Amino acid sequence: MLKIYNTLARQKQDFTPIEAGKVRMYVCGLTVYDFFHIGNARTLTVFDMVYRWLSTTGYQVKYVRNITDVDDKIIDRANKNGESIDSLTGRMVQAMHEDTDRLMMLRPTAEPRATEHIGNMLGLIGGLVDKGKAYPASNGDVYYAVREFGGYGKLSGKSIDDLRAGERVAVDGSKRDPLDFVLWKAAKPHEPHWHSHYGEGRPGWHIECSAMSKAELGETIDIHGGGWDLQFPHHENEIAQSEGASGKPFVNYWMHAAFLNMDNEKMSKSLGNVFTTREILAKLDPVQGGETVRFFLLRGHYRSEINYTWDLLLDSRASLLSLYTALRDVPPAAMQIDWNEPHAARFREVMNDDFNTPMAFAVLHELRAEVNRTKSAELSGLLKALGNTIGLLTQDPARFVQGGEASGDDAAEIDALILQRQEAKKARNFAESDRIRDELKARGIVLEDGAGGTTWRRA
Incomplete structure (x- = not known):
């Protein structure tokens, strides 16, 4: 029986899907105004792992991860770049797919974009207004009336009164309560906008996920995921919107991935320690890099904060290399997992x-050690198959251990030099043998002599 820690219940619970054998899972995706950072990569990788494991255990999973393609940050960045919003978001979505592919992520079942669901958002807003849960304001915005939803704060554990007491921002004259949040923003000059019953405007951020989740998965879903920082206000507001409109439970299991810190400090632009995933991948071996980052991001439990340093990343690469080396030395047998x-x-x-x-x-x-000890192709096959269930050990072992972007000609030249070295050793010409080893070492090629012959990898 699968157990999941449910943030709403604050405990692990047996997982029972709404429909036997099927899972409806929604994860908050990216706002595509820039390359995503390594903290985003952690959340995305965690839920890719969850998606893979649910599928491995026999569930038919519909995995929806949205794309926010209209937002203040997007508008500001497009204006700064002197390009259209469509041009910016198109480039960033392509870059997102390139980088998630390198991290061995499967594509979600659906990737709805906010701009494709404006009608669904307006329908949801209209239903909330009709029920008295939301109201059009004098400034052209539409707000959610937080005090009209009795369950507000149940996910984050925050009470309305405590939130109200801590409110330090002057009340917007168009709001009934400072805690009320915007569902529809009145159009501003030179910003993208859509026609609505409330006037020209665009959606607030929170309403996007409620509308897209309902459109793709229905009014009640099994799993909703995202980063720990989204619990409040984003996920709290999603609950208020969705349950306020439907009168039904919105999500049965809430999952949140913890933060990734940089050298024991929270990522912050003011500290200059925010690094994009693309920047980090560029510093790693092109063959090994993506899976190394994935391995690092999954080494810690998803509900525990992890710390990023370059040394910890290289340690992950060494650990992953040890698994691949076992697969290289004992070619894995093709097999189905015997559980x-x-x-x-x-x-x-x-x-x-x-x-x-x-x-x-x-x-x-533990299995790697057994493979090294027994030289069992079956155990090697099991090692590979188990790793595959969470998106690891999917590459050719020899290619991974060697790394680099060597062309076939480069590899052939290295193999030829290794053969020359073997011939020199047979002729007891150890000076020549050492010369060839040193030449390859200077080129970043490490030779490993074993009972099965000599193999090579990049330093």
Whole structure:
């Protein structure tokens, strides 16, 4: 039985989907005004892992991850660049897919864009106004009336009175209450806008996810995910909107991925420690980099904060290389996982305990040691198959260990030099043998002599 920590219940719960064998999962995606940073990468990777594991355990998963393609940041960045919003968001969506592909992520079942669901948002807003949960204001905006929703604060644990007491911003004269949040923004000059019953305008951020989730998955869904920072106000506001409109539970299981810190400090532009995933990947080996970052992001439990440093990233690469080296030295047999096999049973047990990837990684390393000891192709095949369930060990082992972007000609030249070295050793010409090793070392090629011959990898 799969157990998931439900943020709403504040405890692990047995997972029972609304419809047997099927899962409806929605995850808050990216606002596409720039390349996504390594903190975003953690959340995206976590829920890709969840998607893969649910699929592995037999569920038919509809995984929806939205794209916010109209927003203040997008408008500001497009104006700064002197380009259209469509041009900016088109480039950033393409870049997002390139980078998520490098992190071995599967594409979601659906990737709805906010601008494609304006009609659904207006329909939801209209229903809330009709029910007295929202109101048009004198400034042309439409606001959600927070005090009209009795369950506000149940996800984050915040009370309305405490929030009201802590409100330090002067009340907007068009709002009934400072806690009320915008559903529809009146159009401003030179901004994108759509026609509505309330006048020209564009949607607020929070209404997007409620409308797209309902359109893609229905009024009640199984799992809603996102970063820890989205609990309040974004997810709290989603609950108010969705349940205020439908009168039904919005989400059965809320999941939140914890923060990624940079050198033990929270990421902050003022500290200059915000790095895009693309920047980090550019510093890593092109073959090994994407999976190295994925391995690093999954080494810690998704509900625990993790710390990023370059040394920790390189340590992840070394750990991942040890798994691939075992697969290279003992070619894996093609196989279906036998979940009764002790290693597989243990792997499934820990993954079903709220997706405990640190313990799952420990099982992979135990299995690696067994592969190295027994030289069993079956155990090597099991190692590869278990890693594959969470998006790891999917590449050719020899290619991964060698790394680099060597062309076929480059690899052939290296192999030829290794053969010359072997011939020199046979002729007891150790000076020549050492010369060839040193030449390759100077080119960043490390030779590893073993019982099966000499293999090479990049330093």
